Amino acid sequence: MIYTKGGDRMSREIVNSVLLLWGSLFCAVSSLYFWITKNYRTEKRGWIYRMQVSTSVLLFCDAMTNLFRGRPDLLGFWMVRISNFFNFFLVELTLLFFHYYICAMLLTPEENAALKRVKAVRAICCVGLALVVVSQFTGLYYTFDASNVYHRTAWYPISMIVPVVAMALDGSLLLQYRVRISRGMFLATGSYLVLPLLAISIQIVHYGLALVDLAIGAAMVLMFLVSIKEQNEEMLRLETSRAHLAEKLDIATVLNRCVEKLSGGGHDLDKATHDLLGVINDYFCADRSYVYELNAANGIAVNTHEFVRDGVSAEKDNLQKVPVEIIASWLEAFERDGIYFMEDVGQVKGTELYAMMRQQNVQRLLAVPLRRETRIIGFLGVDNPREHSHDPTLLSSLQFFVTNSLEQKKVQEKLYRLSYRDTLTGLDNRNRYMELLEAGKENALKQVGGIYMDLNGLKRCNDCFGHAAGDALICRAADALNDVFPGEACRIGGDEFVVICCPVTQEKFEQQVEALRAALVRHQVDAAIGSFWQSLVEDLPAFLREADDRMYREKERQKRAARPSV
Template sequence: MPDMKFIQVAILVWGGAFCLIMALCMFLSSNYNREKRRYFILMESSTAILLLMDAAAYIFRGYPGSVGSVMVHVSNFFVFFMSEIVLICFHTYAGIYLLTQKERRALLRVKAGYIIACVGIVLVIISQFTNLYYYIDADNYYHRMPMYILSFMLPVVCMIIDFTLLIQYRKRVSRMMLVSMLLYILLPVIAAGIQSFWYGISLINFSIGISMIFMFIVAMAEMNQEMYFLMRRDGKMKERLEIATVLNRCVGELLSEKEDDTAIHNLLGIISEYFNGDRSYIVEINEEKQVFVNTYEYAVNGITEEKNNLQEIPLDMLDIWMDSFRKNGLYYIADLETEKGQPYYETLKMQDITRLLTVPLNSEGKIIGFLGVDNPRLHYEDHTLLSSLQYFLTDSLKAKKQKEQLRYMSYRDMLTTLYNRNKYIQVLDNSQVEVLSKVGVAYIDINGLKQTNDSYGHEAGDQLIINTGRSIIEVLPENAYRVGGDEFVIICFNIEEDIFRKKIQRICENIVEKNVSVSVGRVWEEAPADLEVMLKRADDLMYTEKKRYYKNQDIF
């Protein structure tokens, strides 16, 4: 005979894992209503924790020692606690489906549901310390207490409230969604009735898990149905399926493990193939300069690339496009000759463009650029693919910028914008495996920074550091590192000695012009064996100069 405990644990663990997968699937979907999506993810995640904690409770029930005691107490607490959380999430999820925001605020039943659930949470917490619902004996076994019935009754009352809302407003949801929500209410209520008299299997939690699975299937089916009707509205099913296939290919590229630039370039290639166009591209808006910048472009074989010719285009040149983006969600040129006299006509003419299709890239209700294809020969009357892709592209571009920002921050000193110690250490590590040639290094240290901080405050000291950094940036912006509070290092590879010394001299002159005093140690070698040894020599030279400075200042 199979071990019933093992079977129950296995079912609970698999149910929890499945709920986590469902939450992840919903998280990755961008087609679902944002508010519904948020609470569905919370509901599935909470159910996953509930089932996994119930599994843990079974595993550690009767487990000897302090570990068993802790795990039994913790797991049982979370079983009761997460049951209430799931109840709140469902109450909210059902309200979003059934009611307007105004109705949710006004209806007493909605408020009563929240109050009952919150009371349930409070009682769960109390029972953890007072054995209100249950107690754990010395052998780490779970036992019900007389007030345990409250843990059933409060959720049942809340579910009855949700049941009345579902029945009253049933016409506002699809039949399948209504059935799935009713199952969430009826199955646990029936299970609670059985379990109140006979306890041995987690019927309530099993029923919650099953209803969540069914609710997920219905939600996904509704999303697919919405997409299906959207595709039917704009054309034949065959064309819609083709768009879906191409969209999946494009999304697959964006979700692949390839570099962001490579993935986006491949995506543009798929777009050009679908439209049989000459070029596809992404143009972004530089808000600071008020210009358009062509950031990505794909040109088919035999077609010239125009990316470098389409940098810093004034925003007002494409005012008509922007207006159309806002009103129609696209800008389409069926015949370029009809655009004659427009400020962009000659630019497009020089690129041999006769037809053009573009859609805006939107982020948080604001146009940040556009996605376009030149000379589309197929599907040019349907912008569904481009419009669908713009959401994925916007997210990818945002993620790419965030990565670049994080990469920048990890290697940049925020006060001076020079490279920081992380980048400096990386350069040192790389130098161990490279053959070095014609290397110049310099160590720069600000004189009197501590005295400035003590006398005039840290803002004055920071200004000395900033001025020193600016002086270096003006000459060697990509070869300098701030490695300490007032210490800067310059490392130049493949540079002639006279050029290196002139640049260091120019930096020193810049620093003096900004009324900053520094000590400098510089070293140049034709073929150094060890970069760190060079830097140590430069540091020693700098320190010798610093001692001379302080001696002249009568500080020592």
């Protein structure tokens, strides 16, 4: 059976139905997306999923109403009544879902439970749903004629007023807590309130297209698009956060390795610092990592520790006396920014620093200061970093540890001086001598030269001129030894000295012995010397006893030579 209608009305209803069906399909696809995706907060995802499903069904039912309205047969009778009921019911239900959705976005669980407006909206929506059910059986909102055409009753405005009140209360929540959501989400959720309200205001006086349902559908499309946008932004933030966390974890892991290197080096802090620089070099994928210490008294920076990657030349020996004026810009940056970063060596072109950097093939570098309290005492840096070059976090985190290591090194050196250095002369003391003897017992030595030296007349000098004069005599003897055997002489008693040279050829050793005798004359020191050279020494104490015996034999000769002839 074919039913004909006026052309204008037919065109309008076709357009109406097509729009409603397309909206229903879009909301159905949107609901499927939210059901499948896991990249959205569970509670929010649940409510927007319900909104999309109910809106999809709402728009579909409204399209069915349009298609079957005016058909007087049995199918038209049931389809119009069922779809019309769901139209009104789903408007209220979708509004209720929307309310739960914005509460999930805006409110804490405590606020959700305490706010009276929240309770009021839910009560109003429940009343609205109940009135729709009542209307289905009483004709409260609408009636149908014999052609199954829907007509409003005098009570119809109630069906508009109830959701309007609920929407107004939701709108007040949105306005009050808008700072808790993005501007885009505020506009999208606001459109769900504004567009239907505009449609209601029009539809109260003019009934044609399903303006309210279409407005709800349009708002749902907008909310879907904004939700997708926010979800993508949230995913980007999460990925960025994960990347930052991974980088921090990487830094923490490397930092732990660095601390292990420093703490695992035992008493050899130079080796520990070298191993630390190796870890730093690997992290930055750099050519060279280093520690400089500032010598303020002499106005220089000294490269005390260095690690270089394979194939890169070591520069430590060439950088022992770098004038502070050359790196003045570094020190200024340390004070101002806490770091110095040279992106390209061309930044300092035309300066002495540029020439020094070019000589070392340095294109970029990153450095941080080492401080004792507030004073800069040096710096830690890397040359040509290929990774993490803009992130000084690791170097900054190591400032304290490296500074502490340098301080420990100074304490070690001081303790060494106290334990192994003679405080009067600066030579190694008897403790150092005994250590050398113990080492010589365990290992055979090749090409060894030994000297025993004893001062003549020290007691007479002390008795006649005082101990200060005696100390001066001892120091002059030490100076003579240092002139010829720097770092190889020990003072083992008040006026006794020992020299152990290894390895040294016999010829060179004999020349040094003669040079020592000449130095003693220059420094006005009278002493007896016993020297001995051997190609292989398996018993160092026995070897030195031979030198000691030779010294006593020379002392006896000197005494005999000093006696007046009869």
